[in-house]
Amino acid sequence: TSIHPRAGYFHLGTMEAFAFRSQLSIMLLFSIDLVIVGLCSNPVEAAVYALLARILTIVRSFIQSLGEVSWPMLAQNQEAGRGWSHLLLRGNAWIYGGVAGGIAVSLLPFLKWYMGPEWTASDLLLAVVLVRFVITGLQNPAGYFLIGLGQFKPLARSIERELVVASILSL
Numbered sequence: 001t002s003i004h005p006r007a008g009y010f011h012l013g014t015m016e017a018f019a020f021r022s023q024l025s026i027m028l029l030f031s032i033d034l035v036i037v038g039l040c041s042n043p044v045e046a047a048v049y050a051l052l053a054r055i056l057t058i059v060r061s062f063i064q065s066l067g068e069v070s071w072p073m074l075a076q077n078q079e080a081g082r083g084w085s086h087l088l089l090r091g092n093a094w095i096y097g098g099v100a101g102g103i104a105v106s107l108l109p110f111l112k113w114y115m116g117p118e119w120t121a122s123d124l125l126l127a128v129v130l131v132r133f134v135i136t137g138l139q140n141p142a143g144y145f146l147i148g149l150g151q152f153k154p155l156a157r158s159i160e161r162e163l164v165v166a167s168i169l170s171l
Contacts, residue, residue, distance in 0.1 A: 018152035025159040029136070030057065033166055040171065048121045049129070055107070056133045063095055064140045088141045096137040100130050128169055135162065 034053060038046040104126065112120040121129075139162065146155040 015150065015152050018156040022152060022156040022159050025156065025163050029159065029163045029166055032163070033132075033169075036167065036171060044118065048119060049125065051111075051115075051119065052107075052121055052126065052129045056103070056129060059099060059103070060133060060137055060140075063092075063099065063137060068144065089145075092141045093138060096134050100134050103133075104130060132166060132169060135165075 034046075034050055037049045041049070108120055108123070108126055139158065143155055143159070146152070
């Protein structure tokens, strides 16, 4: 970051600008859908959607911790990090698939028992939220791999595409 001497404004370098774009897109990715659903549906449906989104966000943040820990290793030693990243990508896919399958068969009956039928989402809504969960989960190790390599431009573009798809699905 630098300050332009004549105009007095901040100027972000190219890498910093793409890093900022990716962070802004991530923030919007995990918040804009709740706003859209809240505006386009009744309060009970919006609350049920928010409940599902929150549960899956907690699960996703727990699973993605391995990727968060591993990207600095890639930045330090790119050759060893590449092998680890490929293993992490494959393992992450299996983990997210297994967790999504477990959630698909157990979450709705649990919510119906624990919170009552009015707080239980439809099968279609759960399927759409689970698809989003798997898509965002599968991109995490790849995103950390790109962060470790300093490739912020492709990262920002892929997250922006993901944001567009998530916004369309929330509508």
